[in-house]
Amino acid sequence: MHVQLFITCLGENFFPEMLESMTTLLERLGITPCFPSEQTCCGQPQYNSGFEAEARSMARRWMRTFSHSDAPIISPSGSCVEMVRHYPHLFPEGSEEHTLAIELAARTFEFTEFLVRQLGVTDVGAHFPHRVTYHASCHLLRGLGLRDEAKRLLAAVRDLEFITLTEEETCCGFGGIFSVLYPEVSGAMLENKVRHIIASGAEYVVVGEAGCLMNIAGGLHKAGSAIHPIHLIEVLAAQGGA
Amino acid sequence: MTQNRFPNPVLDAVRHSLGYESGAPLPPHPLLPSARAAGTPQAEIALLLQEIDKVSGHTQQLTTHNLDTALGALVETENIRTATVWNTPTLQCLDIAGRLKHLGVTLVPPDAEKHTLAQCDLGVTEADFAIPDSGTLGLLSGPEKPRAVSLLPAVHLALLTPAALRPDLHQVFAEAQHHGYLILITGPSRTADIELTLTLGVHGPRELYVWIFESPGE
Amino acid sequence: MSDTPTTPIEFRRYTQNLSPAIPIAIQQATGQFFEKRNARVAELPEWELLRDVGHRLRLHTLEHLDAYLEQAATSLSAAGVQVHWAMNGAEANAVVLDIARQHNVKTIAKVKSMATEEIALNTALQAAGFQITETDLGEFIIQLAGLGPSHIVVPAVHLKKEEIAQLFKEKLGVEAPPDPEQLTAIARARLREVFLAADMGISGANFLVAETGTLVMVTNEGNGRMCTTLPDLHVAVVAIDKVVPDWESLATLLKLLARSATGQKLSTYTNFITGPRKTKGEHGPRELHVVLLDNGRSRMLASPLTRETLKCIRCGSCLNVCPVYKQVGGYAYGWFISGPIGAVLTPQLLGTKIAAELPYASTLCGACAEVCPVKVPLLDLLRHLRRRVAEGDATTTPIVSPVLRGVARGSAIALGTPWLYRLGARLMPLLQVPVRRGNWIPSLPAPLNRWTMVRPFMPFRARFRRWWKHHKKNE
Known part of the structure; x- marks a missing residue:
């Protein structure tokens, strides 16, 4: 089976190991990934900030990039996939672009969504012998309705001890442009999240979304915490130790 | 509905925004969930009493034989000196007013002036409706059922018979909507406005007593 | 009473130096409400069905609001109510003032009403020399403090009992211990005098039934009943989006409202008032007026998306679950209504020039949309309003720098x-x-x-x- 890798601008620029893990994990599962190199960013920052015209031009480029192949499109970011699912709203109903957007959105999946809902796989043969807690990112959870996919995947990881995070589903305070428009509020929300993570007693905090991960990692570092922030996909790709 | 009987800029603005022609027929509104089915009368009564207890009401099941005892206990517990009672057939039949007088309570007519009623310690009414699954009483109003009797005195005693039971709000509304007034009462008055601490007895009655009569008067 | 802002609302400036006491108080309160709400929702396996019905019912009513408003006005008149129409707050206040003057009103007792906060009715009445007392405990407290509400359901939630005791001491001249029960008892005694003396009661309404002209008020304290039963004159200010087709719809909407707002199955007192009293002996007002208020809502009906803002039944669930609101409290939103619904309603009622910061006062986490009992599309509305601010649309030019x-x-x-x-x-x-x-x-x-x-x-x-x-x- 072939898939197209949609690596996302945050993934590409800040989490290279995670992308490499995602690629090799897919291959281990018998999938053949390809990488359309014209890809850049899905336009979410512009769209969520209210700059729809700019978002539309980015959407066009994204659709051009990923429509060369029929293969499903896989991304490590729930928020980016949610953005692609909004693409049809950017174009007038009945237009060619609208139709294309619907077609592409229907075959774009977030990574855990692809594994669990498309492939029916929950055990990816991972081994991660550590105490782990999980922050449920808003776009994965509420945006895409992925309530338990990540947890089912984590449950199958050998020797992983799962600790439930208090207020697991509460926003970490990133919110894209929100973090720089209202830094004080964002900071307070981050402090709450970090406090709960530290109180969990875990060694690792697992996050499925790059934006949240940047925010939480920074917060943990500032708090002087030894807890390691790690992307969900890296845990799933782990083959013993980290 | 088709004539514009109320020429005014608000309606014009609404019509303009909606883009509808005035007088277009109204489509039927969405189907609503069906009402809860009733359990057996005993089960319904048990549920009603349980739910009223949950909202801090005081419940009792009575017959005419233990009515005097119950009233005596109420008068003593709540230190009732004055009371006002609805003039409904059931309450007259049970002679609540008479029994209270016998206990030394001063009776005030239910349609008395508000300042007088405000001096009453006890207001006695009948419940026209009772909804078991939320422990709710429904009271209509009328010349023999003045509204303030269940409002001004600090203690409200509501009597009811199984005939008042209705499975759900739907049935109550079907009957009550033709009347000019309905009050649904679920427990004594309360607030959580100060630090979210629940306090009972704010402006309305501080105590709610609900007594069920299996067979009111022979 | 919250005054209508006339200069841009500054969410950033307000939230830059917040006292940590505010989130502590708010989080405690909203946490409790939300827990209770969840318990009540868990009891109802048909909750999602009810939400869907609530959504469709409210939307249907708004899509045909002209017909339902006409029906409501006809029913109200048939029931003996005097109906007034107000395009904006100034007109509504003028109507109420007029009624008060005509009846030589001395004392006014008021029930908590978001619509009257919206139009700053109290300010208008006080400026004209009328004595008006808020009678909901929370509203009574913030009136004494000279503040507006900081939460839809519990307006004084941000105040500690010590502060309230101090307030009572200063403004009421009573020695008040910082104990909620005793503070409530003091308020009860004071307000009882007001209820008995009032010659006019002012309220809002949670719903207005078109079929019968019935005002529905959902309350817990009993002051709502006091203000609408004891005075001879009752005036209700009702926003036009409060209309529901019939009593049957209320069965669903009341279940959604009570459980979402306070985690109760039904509020303590749900009042259904159809017209003034029919006979003197039964109590109730001799004269009942309803002021139907537009104040920008008719404009919102024009687009299918913005129309859905008006489905809101003011339960406060979105506030209770919003991580931003819980961090900053209600005043950061600059007007009488806050949290996610405030962030989308205020810019639509007051315009983006005044409220440009509000649609951005959210991380788009989606917790609000998940709990809204009538499925107001809060995220879509937030993004839509951000577009209005950033790019402008048919209604406005862009504001963004x-x-x-x-x-x-x-x-x-x-x-x-x-x-x-x-x-x-x-x-x-x-x-x-x-x-x-x-x-x-x-x-x-x-x-x-x-x-x-x-x-x-x-x-x-x-x-x-x-x-x-x-x-x-x-x-």
Whole structure:
């Protein structure tokens, strides 16, 4: 089976190991990934900030990039996939672009969504012998309705001890442009999240979304915490130790 | 509905925004969930009493034989000196007013002036409706059922018979909507406005007593 | 009473220096409400069905609001109610003032009403020399403090009992211990005098039934009953989006409202008032007026999306679950209504010039939309209003600063042009050298310090494209 890798601008620029893990994990599962190199960013920052015209031009480029192949499109970011699912709203109903957007959105999946809902796989043969807690990112959870996919995947990881995070589903305070428009509020929300993570007693905090991960990692570092922030996909790709 | 009987800029603005022609027929509104089915009368009564207890009401099941005892206990517990009672057939039949007088309570007519009623310690009414699954009483109003009797005195005693039971709000509304007034009462008055601490007895009655009569008067 | 803002609402400025006491109080309160709400929702396996019905019912009513308003007015008149129409707050206040003057009113007792906060009715009445007392305990407290409500359901939630005791001491001249029960008893005694003396009661309504002209009020304390039963004159200010078709719809809406707002199955007192009293003996007002208020709502009906804002039944669930509201409290939103619904309603009622900051006062986390009992599309509305601010639309010109507009354009070009993007990915690791400290970038110059003032930034480390080339070669 072939898939197209949609690596996302945050993934590409800040989490290279995670992308490499995602690629090799897919291959281990018998999938053949390809990488359309014209890809850049899905336009979410512009769209969520209210700059729809700019978002539309980015959407066009994204659709051009990923429509060369029929293969499903896989991304490590729930928020980016949610953005692609909004693409049809950017174009007038009945237009060619609208139709294309619907077609592409229907075959774009977030990574855990692809594994669990498309492939029916929950055990990816991972081994991660550590105490782990999980922050449920808003776009994965509420945006895409992925309530338990990540947890089912984590449950199958050998020797992983799962600790439930208090207020697991509460926003970490990133919110894209929100973090720089209202830094004080964002900071307070981050402090709450970090406090709960530290109180969990875990060694690792697992996050499925790059934006949240940047925010939480920074917060943990500032708090002087030894807890390691790690992307969900890296845990799933782990083959013993980290 | 088709004539514009109320020429005014608000309606014009609404019509303009909606883009509808005035007088277009109204489509039927969405189907609503069906009402809860009733359990057996005993089960319904048990549920009603349980739910009223949950909202801090005081419940009792009575017959005419233990009515005097119950009233005596109420008068003593709540230190009732004055009371006002609805003039409904059931309450007259049970002679609540008479029994209270016998206990030394001063009776005030239910349609008395508000300042007088405000001096009453006890207001006695009948419940026209009772909804078991939320422990709710429904009271209509009328010349023999003045509204303030269940409002001004600090203690409200509501009597009811199984005939008042209705499975759900739907049935109550079907009957009550033709009347000019309905009050649904679920427990004594309360607030959580100060630090979210629940306090009972704010402006309305501080105590709610609900007594069920299996067979009111022979 | 909250005054209507006439200058831009400054969410950032307000939230820059918040006392930590505010989130503590708010989180405690909203946490409790939300727990209770969840318990009541868990009891109802048909909750999602009810939400759907609530949504469709409210939407249907709004889509045919002209017909339902006419029906309501006809029913109200048939029941003996005097109906008034007000395009805006000024007209509504003028009507109420007129009624008060005509009846030589001395004392006014008022029930909590969001609509009257919206139009600053109390201010107008007081300016005209009328004595008006708020009778909901929370509203009574904030009236004494000279504040507006900080939460839809519990307006004084941000105040501690010690502060309230102090307030009672100063304004009522009573020695009040910081105990909720005793403070409530003091308020009860004071307000009882007001109820008995009032010659006019003012309220809002949670719903107005079109079929019968019935006002529905959902309350817990009993003051709602007092104000609408004891005085001879009752005036209700009702926003036009409160209309429901019939009593049958109420069965669903009341279940949704009570459980969502306070986690009760039904509120303590749900009042159904159809017209003034029919006989003197039964109590109730001799004269009943209803003022139907537009104040910008008819404009919102024009678009299918903005119309859905008006489905709101003012339960406060979205506030109770919003991580931003819980951090900053109600006053940050600058007007009588706050939280997610405030962030979308205020810009639509007051315009984006005044409320440009509000649609951005959200992380778009979606918790609000998940709990809204009538499925108001809060996220879509927030994004729609951000578009209004950033790009303008049929109703308004863009507000956003040229700097931000430049950043948006620039980023779209930089991120949207493949060769530029790839060049940036390669350049940034070099450009960041002066600010990088090991694995972190602890501080950046303004305006990028808006990130680093809260937490350090991660360094740019793009290398996937190179890795992929190698990876494919080694296959």
